Amino acid sequence: MKFFIDxxxxxxxxxxxxxxxxxxxxxxxxxMAKEGVKGKEAVMNHYKTICDxxxxxxxxxxxxxxxxxxxxxxxxxxxxxxxxxxxxPMIKDGIKAIKWFTDNGIKTNCTLVFSAGQAILAxxxxxxxxxxxxxxxxxxxxxxxxxxxxIANIYTIQGFKTEILAASIRNPLHIIKAAESGADVCTCPxxxxxGLLKHPLTDIGLAKFLEDAKKFx
Numbered sequence: 001m002k003f004f005i006d007x008x009x010x011x012x013x014x015x016x017x018x019x020x021x022x023x024x025x026x027x028x029x030x031x032m033a034k035e036g037v038k039g040k041e042a043v044m045n046h047y048k049t050i051c052d053x054x055x056x057x058x059x060x061x062x063x064x065x066x067x068x069x070x071x072x073x074x075x076x077x078x079x080x081x082x083x084x085x086x087x088x089p090m091i092k093d094g095i096k097a098i099k100w101f102t103d104n105g106i107k108t109n110c111t112l113v114f115s116a117g118q119a120i121l122a123x124x125x126x127x128x129x130x131x132x133x134x135x136x137x138x139x140x141x142x143x144x145x146x147x148x149x150x151i152a153n154i155y156t157i158q159g160f161k162t163e164i165l166a167a168s169i170r171n172p173l174h175i176i177k178a179a180e181s182g183a184d185v186c187t188c189p190x191x192x193x194x195g196l197l198k199h200p201l202t203d204i205g206l207a208k209f210l211e212d213a214k215k216f217x
């Protein structure tokens with residue numbers, strides 16, 4: 001399973017990349033605004049900086065909701081760097097745009113996916129990635145991981161090449177469950193990634209090793 005970090009914070013991206021396990025980045029206008037990145041030029045430059053930091057796919061989201069607007073924005077984003085993946089919302093014009101991007105050699109990430117039906121449409125249009133929002137599904141009283149498994153099963157049966165990108169990850173357990181359910185990629189905050197490092201028995205064992213090592217110094 002690939003690991004993407006979901007942020008626009010350059011320090012966190014660098015920290016995750018330094019771990020040696022980072023495969024890419026996802027971000028969006030909300031995350032950009034959170035870091036104080038505002039205005040088209042600043043956003044474009046921020047994407048370029050992220051591409052310089054990480055050797056992997058970088059999802060850059062369009063803000064238009066009409067076909068022509070998404071195509072224009074997507075072309076501009078894709079021109080920034082070969083690793084840019086154009087992030088497109090799961091709406092009617094979004095599916096049309098994904099098909100256009102696919103036909104023109106531009107990778108896409110279909111975002112805001114909440115059902116298997118939506119995932120089928122994204123795959124049929126040729127999306128490179130489909131992003132089911134696990135945490136938000138759980139918030140609604142449903143099982144996000146069940147959806148990941150359902151999509152994975154459908155894609156296997158039908159031979160779809162679209163990768164399942166588990167999004168809206170809230171904790172380390174979500175990452176593990178996404179891996180078990182068949183996600184190809186998991187995009188998550190830095191805290192969730194670092195949370196995988198932690199276990200009380202590791203801390204106890206390390207403390208014991210260090211204590212024993214003092215006896216030989």
